[in-house]
Amino acid sequence: MRVVLLMCLFAGAVWSATTKTWQTTGTADFLKGRLSALSLTPDGALVPGPGLRFHTYLNQPALWSLSAASDGTLYAATGHSGKLFQISPSGQSKLLWSAPQPEIFAVRVASDGALYIGTSPNGGLYRIAPGTLHQDQPDAELIWRSPAKYIWAIEATPGGLLYVATGEPGRIYRIAPSGAAELYYDTGQTNVTALKLAPQGQLYAGTDPNGLLYEITGPNKATVLLDSNLPEIRALALAPDGTLYAAGTGGAVQTRSTSGASGTALSANAAIALNPTVITVTEAEEQSAVKPGSTPSSPAAAAATTPPTSAIIEVSGAQRSALYRIHPDHTVETLQTSNDYNIYDILFDNGALLFSTDDHGRIYRLESAGQIGLLSEPGEGETTRLLQAGSTLYAALSNPARLLALGPPGSARGTYESQVHDCTSIAARWGHIQWHGQGSGLVLSTRSGNSARPDATWSPWSQPTPDASGLLIQSPPGRFIQWRAEVPPGSNLRIDSVEIPYLPQNAPPVIRSISVTSVLSTNAAKSGAAAGSSSSPYTVTVTESADAPAASTATSSTDTATHLQSTQTQISWQAEDPDGDKLVYSVYFRAEEEKNWQLLRNRMFENTLLLDPDVLADGRYFFRVVASDAPSNAPQYARRTERVSAPVLIDNTPPVVTIAPPRRSGSTVSLEVTAEDQTSPIRLCEYSLDAGLWQPIEAVDGITDSRRERFHLELEHLTGEHLLVFRVYDSANNAGLARIVLH
Secondary structure, X not given: OEEEEOOOOOOOOOOOOOOEEEEXXXXXXXXXXXEEOEEEOOOOOEEEOEEEEEEEEOOOOEEEEEEEOOOOOEEEEEEOOOEEEEEOOOOOEEEEEEOOOOEEEEEEEOOOOOEEEEEEOOOEEEEEOHHHOOOOOOOOEEEEEOOOOEEEEEEEOOOOOEEEEEEEEEEEEEEOOOOOXXXXXXXXXXXXXXXXXXXXXXXXXXXXXXXXXXXXXXXXXXXXXXXXXXXXXXXXXEOOOOOEXXXXXXXXXXEEEOOOOOOOOOOOOOOOOOOOOOOOOOOOOOOOOOOOOOOOOOHHHHOOOOOOOEEEEEOOOOOOEEEEEEOOXXXXXXXXXXXXXXXXXXXXXXXXXXXXXXXXXXXEXXXXXXXXXXXXXXXOOEEEEEEEEOOEEEEEEEOOOEEEEEEEEOOOOEEEEOOOEEOOOOEEEXXXXXXXXXXXXXXXXXXXXXXXXXXXXXXXXXXXXXXXXXXXXXXXXXXXXEEEEEEOOOOOOEEEEEEEEEEEOOOOOEEEEXXXXXXXXXXXXXXXXXXHOOOOOOOOOXXXXXXXXXXXXXXXXXXXXOOOEEEEEEEEEEEEOOOOOOOEEEEEEEEOOOOOOEEEEEEEOOOEEEEOOOOOOOEEEEEEEEEEOHHHOOHHHOOEEEEEOOOEEEEOOOOEEEEXXXXXXXXXXXXXXXXXOOOOOEEEEEEEEOOOOOXXXXXXXXXXOOOEEEEEEEEOOOOOOEXXXXXXXXXOXXXXXXXXXXX
């Protein structure tokens, strides 16, 4: 049997519908949403968190430093316009002073109430007297001109002395209120980025770019407590028992410089950075190189342009930050590392460590046992500084600069807005929302739409329903859905998980293609009959190659050469289901002149069907495959799709080959051959003389392309007896044979 595809036809299409559940549970799931006045416990549950007392915007790009006076007044240092703001305990802000330089990286209220301000670059230390701080425009006195390019941090002693950390070079100066200054310690690093004064008088200093942490016990007397694998020690915190905590950061950015070490003379015991970070800030009289709205939150990173001799390379997947604990006996413990966020500040609070990040400004709480929970999520931007004053936690944020005051847990209404869930197809219906946890008073609502991000085309939030567990979701069908939880003030709620069941619309199967081909298969029955029968007629088998077929040996007196293979029609198709449902198939056929489809096979799970060569007569046929996802769906939701093949020409019959009586003229013989096929055109005629190589001949009209063709052959120099065989192929690859013996 041979099969020929003639042309392509269209595919017709006709809609797994089993209940699915979207569950939000655990830390990883809840962190994908957005929360306000809620916290996430270390074991992954939502609970009431710090309430927002006030949220003050400062109309600046970055907020670098924060300090509090004894009366609760706050002082906020900003960039890149060098503005210093005074903020009342109720959140009212006013511009207190403008610096000659574009950055104020450090501000500190001293024990006598005076305010000290460090400006950069190439600035100095300014002092505003305590009695003038509440004036509209107080005078700021420059008491010390810094020999370094940057002032990164200020620490004040109870006796009125100041320790000032600088950059380029990385030194620490001790300065009296009068402005008298002395070099206290030269680290040999490019920057001293963090400073912490212990009650016993020792000083701790974090540096950049080698990530070294020093304990300084006197002028030029220091010990390295930590050699971090991160370039910058960004922040320090001290527990009452003397345990020191350090935050390392900057691991996702690698800065290489060809300019060598800083030109500043280094102390004899200085540690030299092999690849120092090069930091520059635009001079005061120039425009800042860091544009508002694109502010890096680390001062060391934000200090703007890098010289042409340096290359900054972003390292994807690298460790970005780490938390360290240095015990009083100087043993070091790594508490936490992250590849996802930078840590900008740390604060020791009631036995736990708070740390702020650049990931939605999130503030985490690290318990003494090593468990981490999310304390608060201020929103977009980076939380650059943390400050505890009384019962209030203050968070300084950048991009843009603003100050948040956080009250006790449960003091405000908490909300959680989940991530958007993609159902992959439009939900036919929503189920009953479920939540698991403890307490009462939870208010739940949902909204839905067909775009990946909520917009005006989405439905509004559904009517909030208190204690809505088990109630049917009222949002309209859509591909995407989102839920929101509201927790009333003073609640003791704990939310462990929320579940939304839905029944997706069942997508129909897709049949990509149908192919009908001829394949060879072994015919064991014929083979056995030929070998065991002595009455089989004599036959000749001619292969498609020029080689003669192998002779077979038989016990009978008549030798028989038989076809050990037969040709079958193979119908195969490619189909898939968008929902991953199991598919079942039915296959139909009809002749070209018929109107009704006849069933060939029903309820097939394979995508291939073999037909015996004798079941279809010669002619043109269409085959139809119907795919159904019924095995995976309830009957009312099952969908089906069908596709019709291109017309297929089935031609089982070889051409009839007729040889006219030969005409001889001396040693030249002329022959006329006629080949005719009832179904498909003739495509090839060839001959073999005395079982020699096959030689093609063309039709008399010059092109072999019709169902009836004439061929002319002239053989010269023939004497004696010869066997001549003609073989003609039709377009279905059937071969017709004829022979003649020439005398």
